[in-house]
Amino acid sequence: MKYFLVILLTMSILSAQKAQFIAVVLKAKGEVELNSNGKTINVKRGTKIYNNDIVKTKDKGYLTLRFMDDKSTLRVRKNSIVKINVSKEKSSVSKNIALEVGDIFLSVVKKRGRTRVSTPTSVASVKGTKFQSVFDPNTGDHITYTTEGTVEVDVDGKKVDVEKGTIILAKKDGTFEMFEGSDIGKLGLTPFDEEEDGESDMLEFEYEDENGNKKAVKIKLKDNE
Amino acid sequence: LQASEGVTMRFFLFLLITISLNAGNEPTQHQRSIFVYAGSVHEIQLNVDGNYVHSAQLYYRTNQADDFKTMKMEKNGFDYSVSIDIPDQNYTKLEYYFVYYDNSGLPKSSPGMNPVMNAYKSNIVKRQQDINFNYEIISPLLNETVDSEDFMVVVSLLDVPPQIDIARTQVMIDGSLISNADISVDYIMYVPQIEYRNGTHNIELNFFDKDGELVNKIEWSAAVQGKPESGIVATAYGRISLNGLNDKNGLSENTRNYTNANANFYGKLSAVDYTARAFISSQDDKLLQPINRFHGRVTYPFARDMFVRAGFGDVSNTFTNQFILNNRNIRGFETALYLGFVNIDFIKGTTKKEIVLNNIALLGNSYERESTAARFSFGHSNSDFELGLSYIKSEDQNFANSITLMNDDPKETLTAGLDLNLRLMDKRITLSAGANASVHQDNIRPDPITYKQLEDQGIDIPESIFDFANSLITIRSIPSIGQALYGSFTMNMFSNYFKVKYEKVTSDFRTEGNPFMLSGYTLLSFYDNVRLVENQLFLNLSYDSYKFNVESDNPNEDNRLTLGVTYYPSNIDYPTVSVKYNSFNQSLTDTTSAALSSTQATNMVNLEVSKDFSLADMMHNAVVNFGTSSKDAGSKDESNLFQLGLQSELNVLPVVTRIQFSSTKSGSELNLEKSSELSFRANYDLKTLLESTITRFDVYAQFNSIKTENTVNTILDNSLTGLEFGTSFTYPFENRTTLNSRLRFRTNSIKPETSSSYTNSVFTYSLEYRF
Numbered sequence: 001m002k003y004f005l006v007i008l009l010t011m012s013i014l015s016a017q018k019a020q021f022i023a024v025v026l027k028a029k030g031e032v033e034l035n036s037n038g039k040t041i042n043v044k045r046g047t048k049i050y051n052n053d054i055v056k057t058k059d060k061g062y063l064t065l066r067f068m069d070d071k072s073t074l075r076v077r078k079n080s081i082v083k084i085n086v087s088k089e090k091s092s093v094s095k096n097i098a099l100e101v102g103d104i105f106l107s108v109v110k111k112r113g114r115t116r117v118s119t120p121t122s123v124a125s126v127k128g129t130k131f132q133s134v135f136d137p138n139t140g141d142h143i144t145y146t147t148e149g150t151v152e153v154d155v156d157g158k159k160v161d162v163e164k165g166t167i168i169l170a171k172k173d174g175t176f177e178m179f180e181g182s183d184i185g186k187l188g189l190t191p192f193d194e195e196e197d198g199e200s201d202m203l204e205f206e207y208e209d210e211n212g213n214k215k216a217v218k219i220k221l222k223d224n225e
Numbered sequence: 226l227q228a229s230e231g232v233t234m235r236f237f238l239f240l241l242i243t244i245s246l247n248a249g250n251e252p253t254q255h256q257r258s259i260f261v262y263a264g265s266v267h268e269i270q271l272n273v274d275g276n277y278v279h280s281a282q283l284y285y286r287t288n289q290a291d292d293f294k295t296m297k298m299e300k301n302g303f304d305y306s307v308s309i310d311i312p313d314q315n316y317t318k319l320e321y322y323f324v325y326y327d328n329s330g331l332p333k334s335s336p337g338m339n340p341v342m343n344a345y346k347s348n349i350v351k352r353q354q355d356i357n358f359n360y361e362i363i364s365p366l367l368n369e370t371v372d373s374e375d376f377m378v379v380v381s382l383l384d385v386p387p388q389i390d391i392a393r394t395q396v397m398i399d400g401s402l403i404s405n406a407d408i409s410v411d412y413i414m415y416v417p418q419i420e421y422r423n424g425t426h427n428i429e430l431n432f433f434d435k436d437g438e439l440v441n442k443i444e445w446s447a448a449v450q451g452k453p454e455s456g457i458v459a460t461a462y463g464r465i466s467l468n469g470l471n472d473k474n475g476l477s478e479n480t481r482n483y484t485n486a487n488a489n490f491y492g493k494l495s496a497v498d499y500t501a502r503a504f505i506s507s508q509d510d511k512l513l514q515p516i517n518r519f520h521g522r523v524t525y526p527f528a529r530d531m532f533v534r535a536g537f538g539d540v541s542n543t544f545t546n547q548f549i550l551n552n553r554n555i556r557g558f559e560t561a562l563y564l565g566f567v568n569i570d571f572i573k574g575t576t577k578k579e580i581v582l583n584n585i586a587l588l589g590n591s592y593e594r595e596s597t598a599a600r601f602s603f604g605h606s607n608s609d610f611e612l613g614l615s616y617i618k619s620e621d622q623n624f625a626n627s628i629t630l631m632n633d634d635p636k637e638t639l640t641a642g643l644d645l646n647l648r649l650m651d652k653r654i655t656l657s658a659g660a661n662a663s664v665h666q667d668n669i670r671p672d673p674i675t676y677k678q679l680e681d682q683g684i685d686i687p688e689s690i691f692d693f694a695n696s697l698i699t700i701r702s703i704p705s706i707g708q709a710l711y712g713s714f715t716m717n718m719f720s721n722y723f724k725v726k727y728e729k730v731t732s733d734f735r736t737e738g739n740p741f742m743l744s745g746y747t748l749l750s751f752y753d754n755v756r757l758v759e760n761q762l763f764l765n766l767s768y769d770s771y772k773f774n775v776e777s778d779n780p781n782e783d784n785r786l787t788l789g790v791t792y793y794p795s796n797i798d799y800p801t802v803s804v805k806y807n808s809f810n811q812s813l814t815d816t817t818s819a820a821l822s823s824t825q826a827t828n829m830v831n832l833e834v835s836k837d838f839s840l841a842d843m844m845h846n847a848v849v850n851f852g853t854s855s856k857d858a859g860s861k862d863e864s865n866l867f868q869l870g871l872q873s874e875l876n877v878l879p880v881v882t883r884i885q886f887s888s889t890k891s892g893s894e895l896n897l898e899k900s901s902e903l904s905f906r907a908n909y910d911l912k913t914l915l916e917s918t919i920t921r922f923d924v925y926a927q928f929n930s931i932k933t934e935n936t937v938n939t940i941l942d943n944s945l946t947g948l949e950f951g952t953s954f955t956y957p958f959e960n961r962t963t964l965n966s967r968l969r970f971r972t973n974s975i976k977p978e979t980s981s982s983y984t985n986s987v988f989t990y991s992l993e994y995r996f
Binding site for chain 1: 361362363364366374375377379381383411412414416
């Protein structure tokens with residue numbers, strides 16, 4: 001009887017903790033999976049994202065989601081894994097986007113609480129509004145490119161403000177390098193653009209110019225789905 | 226002078242409630258509401274006794290400083306109706322008038338005389354019972370353009386108070402109720418299974434309290450943009466409707482029946498958007514102007530804001546420059562090419578007008594007016610910059626039989642205009658200016674005149690100019706040339722709406738724009754509306770200076786000044802109070818006699834109080850309005866108005882009752898006119914009986930009593946007692962598919978003082994399927 005009551009109480013508490021609907025998928029292209037409460041489901045427009053859900057994009061996957069509290073938008077490129085956690089702190093809402101691998105772009109419309117993108121190498125905290133984050137778990141490199149406002153990046157306890165138009169490359173060993181936005185090609189980074197939502201497939205080529213610099217060419221393929 | 230006197234008198238009596246019961250004289254009746262609620266959808270109806278009206282348009286504005294907007298009215302039986310959105314805040318007066326076309330194709334208006342200046346007026350009353358809460362529009366964002374496949378509605382609700390019954394929330398897209406939206410206390414979401422067509426879509430969320438009263442509304446619009454599809458994709462949406470009438474006229478003892486069928490379709494066929502509409506009526510008579518109307522149009526969008534379009538049938542376009550073309554049915558062909566910045570519109574066709582019959586032998590004769598209109602523009606009506614050149618040429622055709630019948634000569638008119646619109650700082654500052662000119666041949670029966678004949682008449686112009694003019698319009702006599710100039714500056718910022726406007730229209734100006742546009746006048750007006758104390762206090766100042774008969778040496782002048790203060794308290798315990806002062810000065814010049822020239826001044830004061838209160842366990846809203854005016858020209862004319870409106874919501878039943886009473890007394894002791902009106906209406910919302918949150922089902926009953934007395938002319942005395950019953954039912958299926966139906970029965974007993982009484986009755990029905 002005692003065990004039964006304990007089980008009943010535990011179940012009541014668990015059922016009372018209703019999963020918190022924190023974001024909604026605006027667009028999903030290609031293969032995109034969502035790991036929600038231990039279940040894996042395919043993602044499509046209108047899929048609800050709950051707290052602590054993990055999003056995985058495959059080879060041709062692409063995802064745009066928008067947060068329900070402040071309409072911040074997160075765009076996730078192919079071959080990325082992102083875990084999203086939201087916690088309420090008094091009147092504000094804090095978001096932590098754990099980037100395990102891949103390339104994301106975050107656009108914060110209204111700053112109502114703390115928003116962070118964390119990787120094992122560094123943590124980028126939003127002071128401004130728009131930035132791109134790329135993490136490669138093989139090398140441990142975490143690149144943050146601010147396109148609007150300022151992002152504070154914490155690399156092994158050192159806090160660096162990354163202003164608009166600048167890039168920081170944080171390394172596994174706790175060091176970092178700063179770059180100008182024009183160096184984006186050198187880092188093998190493809191900037192997000194507003195129209196990218198409309199394309200699922202892109203071909204990217206790297207080539208060396210006459211000075212031996214590596215450059216990237218991106219060709220957008222017409223969506224024929 | 227007489228006309229100006231009429232205008233003066235009408236303005237002096239502007240507080241009179243224009244119930245427009247012109248028993249027997251006018252085919253139309255309109256009963257206006259003395260007040261309408263801010264943020265509501267208000268239906269305006271034009272009642273027509275008999276089949277006299279072909280089509281009707283509503284012209285309305287809620288801001289005195291703005292131009293009248295136009296909306297086509299929908300035919301329902303003999304009557305016409307249209308619904309308009311009353312703005313949520315900042316406006317206190319709704320002004321409107323009707324323009325309709327009778328069987329002979331002639332435009333008429335209601336009010337009948339000078340409708341622009343004598344428009345119907347309703348007070349916009351703001352209620353204090355709105356329940357506010359925070360929300361975030363997640364998708365689509367305001368004015369966002371999304372791909373058609375990405376269109377969905379998501380709104381995050383942040384702190385919905387318990388008074389709101391979230392299960393009753395309605396999601397509407399483009400006026401269609403969505404039946405399968407996902408609604409919870411935290412969010413509202415609708416992911417359509419259908420693809421919405423390209424263009425702007427209006428989204429509306431209506432929130433209700435536990436009693437079913439609308440307490441908040443979220444409304445915004447966003448655009449959908451299609452993507453090129455592979456293969457043939459076909460979609461079809463639209464509506465099919467049927468309506469009809471049985472009408473019995475007690476005076477003529479005639480009975481009439483008819484049925485109308487209406488179909489509207491739109492959708493996509495591969496990358497092409499199409500629209501098609503048809504209106505077929507059992508009233509159509511080949512001998513008369515066509516009632517049956519049809520129109521088809523295809524649009525191929527090839528980039529954002531870029532498309533090519535072609536259409537045929539009854540085209541009824543309106544150009545940005547409303548001095549040129551405004552919502553006329555031209556049967557013919559239309560095409561448009563929009564290249565983003567450079568755009569072209571072209572329309573060519575005819576308007577058929579039957580000959581006013583006074584000779585049975587010529588029954589069925591008609592004449593046509595052929596019109597060609599074009600607009601070449603840089604930018605468009607939503608862009609920050611727009612420069613347009615518009616043109617229309619109209620010429621009466623096949624008029625041989627109309628010589629005596631029309632009592633009017635066939636005409637030819639060429640009108641061209643240049644307009645410039647600048648919309649700056651997110652449209653908070655707008656600048657509009659335009660110059661239009663018309664060349665009008667009042668009679669095109671005579672043969673064209675030659676250059677030599679012109680010279681013989683002593684007119685000395687270069688022959689090249691004569692040839693050029695002849696290539697535009699056939700010169701048969703010296704044409705009259707008219708001009709219409711306008712300019713306005715609007716600033717809407719710092720809690721201040723300011724507008725200054727100038728217009729000049731000469732009496733010879735002719736166009737296919739609004740047929741009741743004033744002519745032969747200049748107007749300079751200022752309007753300023755300041756919002757203070759967190760939008761609780763509104764100060765309003767307007768000044769209009771008109772000059773009529775501007776071509777004469779001594780034009781008549783009207784100067785009007787209005788000062789208004791309105792207080793909308795945030796505390797619902799206090800009433801909304803509005804005080805207005807109007808001063809109207811007019812100088813009338815008589816060219817034949819200085820003694821007949823005069824100046825008149827009229828001063829008016831108007832007080833309105835509106836209050837929500839609870840009494841006998843019911844919620845009420847009461848509006849009391851009192852106005853008085855006096856004229857100082859020795860005629861001792863006075864006018865007094867008293868209005869009372871009371872809306873009550875019963876608690877025991879979902880019933881809303883509304884009582885309106887108005888009493889006016891106007892004129893001098895020698896010619897006093899008294900009018901009183903009482904109306905009572907009760908609406909019973911039956912949807913709760915159906916245990917459905919989305920089905921709408923209501924019934925209503927209305928009683929009216931109107932009495933008019935004149936101390937001099939008793940033939941004008943009459944009384945009317947009206948009774949009306951109606952029901953409407955809306956059943957939503959899936960997505961936007963909806964079935965709407967409506968039944969209405971009205972009976973009016975009219976008792977003229979000097980003749981025997983009679984009763985008119987009318988029964989109308991309508992059934993509509995939207996998909």
